[in-house]
Amino acid sequence: MDYIALEQYLKGIGDQNRLRILTYLMHESLCVCELTELLEMTQPAISQHMRKLKDAGIVSEEKRGRWTIWSLNVRHPQYPVLIHLLSLLPAPGRTVEDLIKEGKKVMCDA
Amino acid sequence: MDYIALEQYLKGIGDQNRLRILTYLMHESLCVCELTELLEMTQPAISQHMRKLKDAGIVSEEKRGRWTIWSLNVRHPQYPVLIHLLSLLPAPGRTVEDLIKEGKKVMCDA
DNA sequence: AGATTATATAAGCATTCTCTTATGAATGCA
């Protein structure tokens, strides 16, 4: 890993909202519309964050029907470091359980 | 550590030039004018990087005569993570040995 | 086919970042 790649990696995870996204993805894979609900942000904002994370190799996407399911790229060389850092953070305010209660959890694998 | 603090930390180390600075400091403490020579950057640019690193608690300073000696803050909670990340990087082009050869190494503790 | 849903992308704007040059403050030396 050279200086440019490490800078890109650290800039990729060095943002409050992307850290919140990664905290969610640490527990389960989620689609864009679920992240939009969880973070209470607009859909384009989420998509742009995901692209940045993807460019840094931190997450991977899987198209399933209309949805794009995002998950942590467990094959990233610094995946263990990422998990360590994310484990320092408190649980985010809105949980996936809240989504389920509100009937907003997507069941795209059904 | 909350989301804001982790963002500040990652932004602190998420810059090519600051990574180069930290790579040098991993081996030995250095003053501003030495870093200016090693990185081939202007003195204010170095000072501004050091302030950013200091604000994030990543480095600590010690005034000695005319010089400000900077070192890694080994008491930072994420110091082990930092060392791990820095160890991924190749050795920088200009070395402290080059400085000595050129007679530019400061001996402020003499 | 037409309408709906999920997502990506483009353009615009405000903020932040990182450098530059200029200047100020403090220390040590002649």
Add this chain to the structure above:
DNA sequence: TGCATTCATAAGAGAATGCTTATATAATCT
């Protein structure tokens, strides 16, 4: 005391960042 050295800070320019709104694309449903 006067001067050189070291460093910090301020102000400004240009690029990058992260949002917004608007629009395009693709898949699904009726």
